Amino acid sequence: MRRPLIAGNWKMYKTSAEAADFVKNFLPLVAGVADRDIMIAPAFTALEAVAAALKGTSVGLGAQDVFWEAEGAFTGQVSPKMLAAAGCRYVIIGHSERRQFFAEIDDTVNRKIRAALKSGLIPVMCVGESEKQREAGQTFSILDKQVKDGLKSFVAAELGSLVIAYEPVWAIGTGKTATATQAEEAHAFIRSLINGLFGADLAGSVRILYGGSVKPENASELMAMADIDGALVGGASLNPDAFSKIVKFK
Ligand code: PGA
Secondary structure (H helix, E strand, O other), X not given: OOOOEEEEEOOOOOOHHHHHHHHHHHHHHOOOOOOOEEEEEOOHHHHHHXXXXXXXXXXXXXXXXXXXXXXXXXXXXXXXXXXXXXXXXXXXXXXXXXXXHOOOOHHHHHHHHHHHHHOOOEEEEEEOOOHHHHHOOOXXXXXXXXXXXXXXXXXXXHXXXXXXXXXXXXXXXXXXXXXXXXXXXXXXXXXXXXXXXXXXHHHHHOEEEEEOOOOHHHHHHHHOOOOOOEEEEOHHHHOHHHHHHHHOOO
């Protein structure tokens, strides 16, 4: 069956010293956890400090974005090869904040996924509708477009490691979590899309995380749903105690 993945997206929080301090406090809290994967995605500036602090543990390091070129005159960008060399196993791609504030589109998501896979990174592709789109009844058509265009021209064999995160924009950082039923409905839809595009094997194995105001109080209910395979956690991942409680959902 699918192994749960609990991922922390730290966004633009924590200096490298603060990040290392988090890890020191967090690791003892998740010491016995062996039946699920854990990932932490700090800012680029804290990657090496967190990589050093996680050394010898099973907690995976992730980045929050990546550029698709291997190297070159691209001021401000970071390549997949640089992330892999810094110790990253995962990279978040297409987060709604990147789409909203930094002109990320499905085509750039697609290029980034291809580049990440080429460097052996596990892409965590984020999709999700805005509040307006949900109210207009467009949730499924938006997910359909984001998944199809984000994964355009891939074949199933290339996507074995892919992780998808369903993050309804209206639930991110707002304290408004999707109900377990709303989330499950979207997850089941995304899995059916993967089935149609890439076949039953990938649809059965691809992990689909839920993100949007996941807290220790609501994690277990969400994780109990058939098509929810983990969480992408923002705010609550900044605190070692809260994040460890989400990791240890029942
Ligand atoms: P949140 O963020 O948990 O603070 O809502 C989730 C995310 O943006 O990944």
